[in-house]
Amino acid sequence: MTDDPSPNSASPVIELRAVQKSFTLPDGQHFAAVHPLSLSIARGDIFGLVGKSGAGKSTLLRLINLLERPDAGSVRVAGRELTTLGRRQLREARQNIGMIFQQFNLLQNATVYDNVAFPLRIHGYHSRAEIDARVRECLALVGLSDKLASYPARLSGGQKQRVAIARALAPRPDVLLCDEPTSALDSETTRSLLQTLREINRELGVTIVIVTHELAVVDQLCSHVAVLEHGRLIEQFAVDGPARERHSALGRELRVGREPCEILGKTT
Numbered sequence: 001m002t003d004d005p006s007p008n009s010a011s012p013v014i015e016l017r018a019v020q021k022s023f024t025l026p027d028g029q030h031f032a033a034v035h036p037l038s039l040s041i042a043r044g045d046i047f048g049l050v051g052k053s054g055a056g057k058s059t060l061l062r063l064i065n066l067l068e069r070p071d072a073g074s075v076r077v078a079g080r081e082l083t084t085l086g087r088r089q090l091r092e093a094r095q096n097i098g099m100i101f102q103q104f105n106l107l108q109n110a111t112v113y114d115n116v117a118f119p120l121r122i123h124g125y126h127s128r129a130e131i132d133a134r135v136r137e138c139l140a141l142v143g144l145s146d147k148l149a150s151y152p153a154r155l156s157g158g159q160k161q162r163v164a165i166a167r168a169l170a171p172r173p174d175v176l177l178c179d180e181p182t183s184a185l186d187s188e189t190t191r192s193l194l195q196t197l198r199e200i201n202r203e204l205g206v207t208i209v210i211v212t213h214e215l216a217v218v219d220q221l222c223s224h225v226a227v228l229e230h231g232r233l234i235e236q237f238a239v240d241g242p243a244r245e246r247h248s249a250l251g252r253e254l255r256v257g258r259e260p261c262e263i264l265g266k267t268t
């Protein structure tokens, strides 16, 4: 189903059409990390990208904000084609696409406050008072109002990821891309972070796309899932749909209607 539009295409906020990405290896060979594929993600969805290590999940995620530029194909986010934008327009368009990473990627020499203010300052559209109000609002949203003056080194992993979420949300994006956001966290911290992501989705309407190798995270968070294998999209489905209709092993492994419980392979 590589080139079929997704069944999940009601009012898509993300539309990938025939995107593909190869890397040139040190020996000069081309390696296809993402074969031509098309994918639509509906506004307000929580969409999981799953697959084995090396399947192309992170590369596909990074194609959505053009951290990886596709070799061919079209990337539309909120109705805007990104592949044809110049550098400045792309920077502006990326304000609408927040991203968080497994290793948080915070500015170590800046306080929590300054980390969250950073994306607002670099775009320069905001007064000091607007930035101040927005930073405090975003930190309240992730439950870190008391950590404004702390430096990242003094925070736990879960708190660091919350700062990263606050920073990603500060410019009021339509879309939040999450690359293995809970992989460095223990199960209890993971549960509470997933709860925060759910609230952000529900209360702000932010569309979330999450790469994870933890099927329990998909179970607990996602509405729809795409399974990748060797750079190909082999199936996609609604998480609450019948498992017997899924043909990939990973798809069948996802259980349905499970209460939040253990995170696979983690200790509390």
Ligand SMILES: Nc1ncnc2c1ncn2[C@@H]1O[C@H](COP(=O)(O)OP(=O)(O)OP(=O)(O)O)[C@@H](O)[C@H]1O
Pocket: 023, 024, 025, 031, 033, 051, 052, 053, 054, 055, 056, 057, 058, 059, 060, 213
């Ligand atoms: N910059 C790069 N240069 C060369 N090869 C790359 C580059 N980025 C990714 N790859 C290769 O592309 C393939 C897909 O990588 P990707 O990180 O997208 O997979 P993944 O499914 O996210 O894997 P993991 O779960 O291990 O992170 C892998 O074989 C990887 O080695």
